[in-house]
Amino acid sequence: MGRSPCCSKEGLNRGAWTALEDKLLISYVQAHGEGKWRNLPLRAGLRRCGKSCRLRWLNYLxxxxxxGNITRDEEDLIVRLHKLLGNRWSLIAGRLPGRTDNEIKNYWNTTLAKKLRPSEPSPPRRSRAGKEVVHDQASPVDPRPQLIQTKPSRCNNVVIPVPQHPNKNSNINSSATNQKEVEDEAPKAVNQSDEEGSRSPKPQVINADEDGVPAENHNSDVNMWSSGSDDHFALTAENLYGDAGIFNFNVDQPLLIEELIINGWATTTSGFDVHENNGAMDLESLALQLDSGDWP
DNA sequence: AAGTTACACAACCGCTGCAAA
DNA sequence: CTTTGCAGCGGTTGTGTAACT
Known part of the structure; x- marks a missing residue:
C-alpha cells in the first residue's frame, strides 16, 4: 500500500529560494495565514513542495x-536545555524567542557539539510526541529524569521529580497570595536544597489530583506543607489551554519546574506567561529558571 | 593564483502522531 | 477499527564560502 509522497517532485523548484519566491510566500501567508501547506504552493503560484514552503516560512520568512549572532547567553541556555531535553530542537527553540529549531540544531551540530567533550554520551532520543525511544546503547547510569508527554495536553498523571525538602520537619508553607512573595520564596527553597547536596533524581508518576486539596489552596500560587512524617508540596499550574491543575508531590523527590513547562504546564510562580510569546520567556528569566533548580 | 579542506547553514528526506473520513 | 492525509519533527545532505596550503 504505502503512502503517496507529500507532493509530486516533478516540475518543482529545488534548492535555494529566490527573492521572488520568498515574496510570493510572504504575501500569501500574510493574506491567508499559515496552514494548509499542501495546497499553498498551488494557490500561491509557487513551484515548491508544501513542506518546503512551510520550512521556508517557519525558519526564515x-x-x-x-x-545569526547567537549570544553567549543564548549559547549557555542552549547547552543547558540540551542537557535537559536532548535533541528536541523545537522544544529548545521554543524557549529562545526568535530562534528556530533548525538554526539551533545547526548551531549545535556545527559549533556546540565540538566544544563539549567528545566522550560525553549523547542524550536520549525521543520521538516527536516525547515518548522515550529505546536506546540501543546501554547507558548504565543516566541521572537525567525521564520525561513524558512533551506536548501540551491535559494530563492526570505527570512525572515531576521534587527536590529534597531543605528542612524536612519544618512547615514551609508559603501560602503567598501575591506573585512577588512566591517568586521570592520558591527559588530559595530549591537553592537550599542544592547546598545540602541533592540526591540523584528519582522520577515517579504522581497523581495530579485537582480535587484532593483543600479549597483554600486553590487561591495560592504555591503551597507547601508538611504533614506528619510525609512532607508534601502542592503546586498550582496552568497549562497552555488555561486549564488549572494542582499537583501534590512528595518533597523527597527532586523538583524540576521545567518539567511542568515541558509538558505544557507552566507554574504560576515562575514568571512564565505561556499565553504570550509562544511559551517563550526572556533569556534572563529562563537563565534564572534553569539556575534555580538542581539540574541533572 | 589555484587547489583543497573545513565550516556554516539552507534545504531535503523520511518518519511519526494525530485527526478525519 | 482501519485507512488516509496532513503537519511537524529530527537527521542528513548539499552547497556556498572562508581559510589554509
Whole structure:
C-alpha cells in the first residue's frame, strides 16, 4: 500500500529560494495565514513542495526571526536545555524567542557539539510526541529524569521529580497570595536544597489530583506543607489551554519546574506567561529558571 | 593564483502522531 | 477499527564560502 509522497517532485523548484519566491510566500501567508501547506504552493503560484514552503516560512520568512549572532547567553541556555531535553530542537527553540529549531540544531551540530567533550554520551532520543525511544546503547547510569508527554495536553498523571525538602520537619508553607512573595520564596527553597547536596533524581508518576486539596489552596500560587512524617508540596499550574491543575508531590523527590513547562504546564510562580510569546520567556528569566533548580 | 579542506547553514528526506473520513 | 492525509519533527545532505596550503 504505502503512502503517496507529500507532493509530486516533478516540475518543482529545488534548492535555494529566490527573492521572488520568498515574496510570493510572504504575501500569501500574510493574506491567508499559515496552514494548509499542501495546497499553498498551488494557490500561491509557487513551484515548491508544501513542506518546503512551510520550512521556508517557519525558519526564515516568519516575522520576529532572529538571524545569526547567537549570544553567549543564548549559547549557555542552549547547552543547558540540551542537557535537559536532548535533541528536541523545537522544544529548545521554543524557549529562545526568535530562534528556530533548525538554526539551533545547526548551531549545535556545527559549533556546540565540538566544544563539549567528545566522550560525553549523547542524550536520549525521543520521538516527536516525547515518548522515550529505546536506546540501543546501554547507558548504565543516566541521572537525567525521564520525561513524558512533551506536548501540551491535559494530563492526570505527570512525572515531576521534587527536590529534597531543605528542612524536612519544618512547615514551609508559603501560602503567598501575591506573585512577588512566591517568586521570592520558591527559588530559595530549591537553592537550599542544592547546598545540602541533592540526591540523584528519582522520577515517579504522581497523581495530579485537582480535587484532593483543600479549597483554600486553590487561591495560592504555591503551597507547601508538611504533614506528619510525609512532607508534601502542592503546586498550582496552568497549562497552555488555561486549564488549572494542582499537583501534590512528595518533597523527597527532586523538583524540576521545567518539567511542568515541558509538558505544557507552566507554574504560576515562575514568571512564565505561556499565553504570550509562544511559551517563550526572556533569556534572563529562563537563565534564572534553569539556575534555580538542581539540574541533572 | 589555484587547489583543497573545513565550516556554516539552507534545504531535503523520511518518519511519526494525530485527526478525519 | 482501519485507512488516509496532513503537519511537524529530527537527521542528513548539499552547497556556498572562508581559510589554509
Amino acid at each position: 516568519r516575522p520576529n526571526i532572529k538571524r
